[in-house]
Amino acid sequence: MMQRAADVANRLLAGEVAAGARAIRWLDDRDPRGPELLAAVYPQTGRAQVVGVTGPPGAGKSTLTDTLVIEWRKRGQRVAVIAVDPSSPFTGGAILGDRVRMSRHALDPGVFIRSLGTRGQAGGLSRSTHDACLVFDAMGYDIILVETVGVGQDEIDVVNLAHTTVIVAVPGLGDEIQAVKAGLMEAGDIFVVNKADRDGYDATHRQMELMLHLRAQTVTDQRWDVPLLRAVAAKGEGADAIVDAIAAHRAWLDDHGDFISRSRLRAREQVLSLVRDALADRAVSMSGDAIMHRVETRQLDPYTAAEQIVATLSGKSAAA
Numbered sequence: 001m002m003q004r005a006a007d008v009a010n011r012l013l014a015g016e017v018a019a020g021a022r023a024i025r026w027l028d029d030r031d032p033r034g035p036e037l038l039a040a041v042y043p044q045t046g047r048a049q050v051v052g053v054t055g056p057p058g059a060g061k062s063t064l065t066d067t068l069v070i071e072w073r074k075r076g077q078r079v080a081v082i083a084v085d086p087s088s089p090f091t092g093g094a095i096l097g098d099r100v101r102m103s104r105h106a107l108d109p110g111v112f113i114r115s116l117g118t119r120g121q122a123g124g125l126s127r128s129t130h131d132a133c134l135v136f137d138a139m140g141y142d143i144i145l146v147e148t149v150g151v152g153q154d155e156i157d158v159v160n161l162a163h164t165t166v167i168v169a170v171p172g173l174g175d176e177i178q179a180v181k182a183g184l185m186e187a188g189d190i191f192v193v194n195k196a197d198r199d200g201y202d203a204t205h206r207q208m209e210l211m212l213h214l215r216a217q218t219v220t221d222q223r224w225d226v227p228l229l230r231a232v233a234a235k236g237e238g239a240d241a242i243v244d245a246i247a248a249h250r251a252w253l254d255d256h257g258d259f260i261s262r263s264r265l266r267a268r269e270q271v272l273s274l275v276r277d278a279l280a281d282r283a284v285s286m287s288g289d290a291i292m293h294r295v296e297t298r299q300l301d302p303y304t305a306a307e308q309i310v311a312t313l314s315g316k317s318a319a320a
């Protein structure tokens with residue numbers, strides 16, 4: 001029997017896990033019932049706290065996520081986890097470990113775990129991450145945790161998506177791969193040095209402390225006091241303090257109106273990225289191939305080509 005979007009939307013709003021899985025599948029498959037369903041549930045979204053967890057490959061983000069999930073469940077909170085791009089070359093070996101770790105939550109309806117690949121997309125969190133966030137939000141999860149590997153554009157994008165960004169660092173990595181790129185340092189709301197059982201913890205902690213100190217001096221209007229926390233995720237140490245800090249950040253965002261402003265930024269980003277995708281698709285299908293060919297054969301330069309394509313598009317849409 002053909003499932004109707006409206007039925008699945010209602011079951012989704014009631015928090016039914018199977019309906020959530022169905023919705024995400026429709027969205028991934030570009031089934032027209034996906035957008036139809038999102039339109040129906042969208043007014044009910046905007047409640048969940050989206051928490052981005054990012055850091056270098058192998059920093060223990062997934063292990064930490066698992067301990068955070070356990071802590072949230074103890075506190076009666078429902079949690080959805082989105083692991084972005086677990087199939088990257090950096091993380092290939094970790095997928096099985098992630099499965100084993102997460103399987104303990106398999107029977108708990110208060111936990112929904114979803115892995116998403118970003119394959120094919122030139123950097124950036126995939127459209128499916130935004131979609132999955134909306135679906136989980138509509139399902140009434142209190143927390144949506146998005147794990148991304150901080151090696152490319154992803155860690156900057158996670159900031160656009162998240163209300164609260166947690167940066168995970170570890171001892172013994174050089175500055176160049178540590179998650180200390182300027183943009184990221186400024187974007188982190190909570191910093192965690194994981195693998196505190198390893199040599200070099202004190203040095204890394206001091207280094208991070210210094211960077212946060214410098215940041216506090218350079219970032220004007222910084223009102224949230226960014227915590228630097230310690231964790232040994234493999235032993236479950238530190239999760240309670242991190243969950244406390246995430247809750248404190250939520251309260252702070254609510255008090256300062258920043259929860260709403262960050263949500264608005266996220267909504268805007270999603271619309272803009274859908275517009276970009278749709279326009280690019282249409283441009284290529286309308287006039288792009290011929291123009292593209294002229295660029296490829298050096299008969300036309302890229303700027304003129306882009307202008308011509310945009311002109312064709314606006315001519316067509318004005319007429320429509």
Ligand SMILES: Nc1nc2c(ncn2[C@@H]2O[C@H](COP(=O)(O)OP(=O)(O)OP(=O)(O)O)[C@@H](O)[C@H]2O)c(=O)[nH]1
Nearest residue numbers: 057058059060061062063091094149195232233234
């Ligand atoms: N010594 C020590 N090892 C840890 C700790 N936390 C995680 N690990 C180990 O570090 C390895 C990587 O952990 P993951 O949780 O998969 O790390 P990740 O950051 O999710 O990795 P990617 O998603 O592949 O980037 C695993 O072997 C963990 O058991 C810790 O606190 N101390």
Ligand SMILES: [Mg+2]
Nearest residue numbers: 061062094147
């Ligand atoms: Mg991981």
